[in-house]
Amino acid sequence: MSIDEFNLVYNAISFAIAAFGASTVFFLLQRTQVSPAYKTALTLSGLVCLITTYHYLRIFESFNSAYVLKDGLVIQTGMQFNNAYRYVDWLLTVPLLLLEFVLVLRLPHAETYKKGLVLTLAAAFMVILGYPGETLTTGFAKVIWWVLAMIPFSYILYEMIKGVGASIKTQPLVVQPLFKKTRLLIILSWSFYPLVYILPLFGLSAFVSIQVGFTFVDIVAKSVFGILIYIIAQRKSEIGA
């Protein structure tokens, strides 16, 4: 790792801590700006960012104990960088992100429960099945775990387009475009993760680009996504929907 690469990863992780910390406070305070039906969605947005702030603090600590910049050189200390923090984070946050989306749809109770349950279970299975292949850099086993994790991911995509698509059509006209943008943001940003996952199979693994890439997509998939959810909740509150 060069000095510039060290600085890039270091500053990207620190940036994430600040961005997620601020996002947490934003979502929790702005609960006052939406009607009671949407406060839970904002609570979940805040929790997602709080959990992520915690994990980025841990990732920062882990990075700084594994690599040190001294006298103009990047030194490996021999301590291990912990890759699992991201998976532990996703196991908690990815189901919550889908729940946020389901909650701002404000469907009948039974439907919220059913959609929430299948989507959060699929999200949890996706992350759990992805982890065993994370540490493998090559080979057949990595492909197997990738394919296994892609099954719940494909189901989530199918459900977001088909089932959730039908629910979006029942929303007030003024917020339908916002719902479609938010759904597109989920589909595009989430698709980035399985791509990065299989990069090592093509010899393209790079610690630096993976760390910076995941950090950037995390901010889009959680903070920017949360802001769209907030705007939807706020608009729907204004029109009493």
Next chain:
Amino acid sequence: MSIDEFNLVYNAISFAIAAFGASTVFFLLQRTQVSPAYKTALTLSGLVCLITTYHYLRIFESFNSAYVLKDGLVIQTGMQFNNAYRYVDWLLTVPLLLLEFVLVLRLPHAETYKKGLVLTLAAAFMVILGYPGETLTTGFAKVIWWVLAMIPFSYILYEMIKGVGASIKTQPLVVQPLFKKTRLLIILSWSFYPLVYILPLFGLSAFVSIQVGFTFVDIVAKSVFGILIYIIAQRKSEIGA
């Protein structure tokens, strides 16, 4: 660096931590003192100061690991002082400062969205284009990055005078002078940054004056600015505007 200079930087950074920490609590608590339409602006003021408190804590930590005062001498430890914290901070806070201003104008949704989007994008580009030249102390490349960053900055100044100027004329008469003062504070304090940036080209670079200077202007551009935004929000709430 002399002992006096070391102490000056050390105490200025510590002063900033206290000032921004206190500002954060002030803005977040005072959300109760303004009507719902202005609570988001105060949330953003609080977030700007929270993000800045975090970065000054990091700058303090970085300064103390790079320089140590021992046996009456300032010793360089070999650890690097991280200059990037300020840029990472500005990347998050500068767009939010402009959003605060747009939000207290309380324009129609579409106009708030449009003005907010172009100003925050211009602010982000300004900071991103400024960073590559920050580490260069001399030469043509630094001038190029400075000129590139000045393009979005000039656009922001133009928009603050022209577009925002027109919006200020639609504000209640009682708050128009306050809006003009706040806008003047943005224009004057923000102009300080590109000046400090090109000082090294004239052989005037001084680590101490840059650190102390940036710290002082940060407090004006964020805390003092936030207080003006708060007063505007409070006056407008009082008259139901």
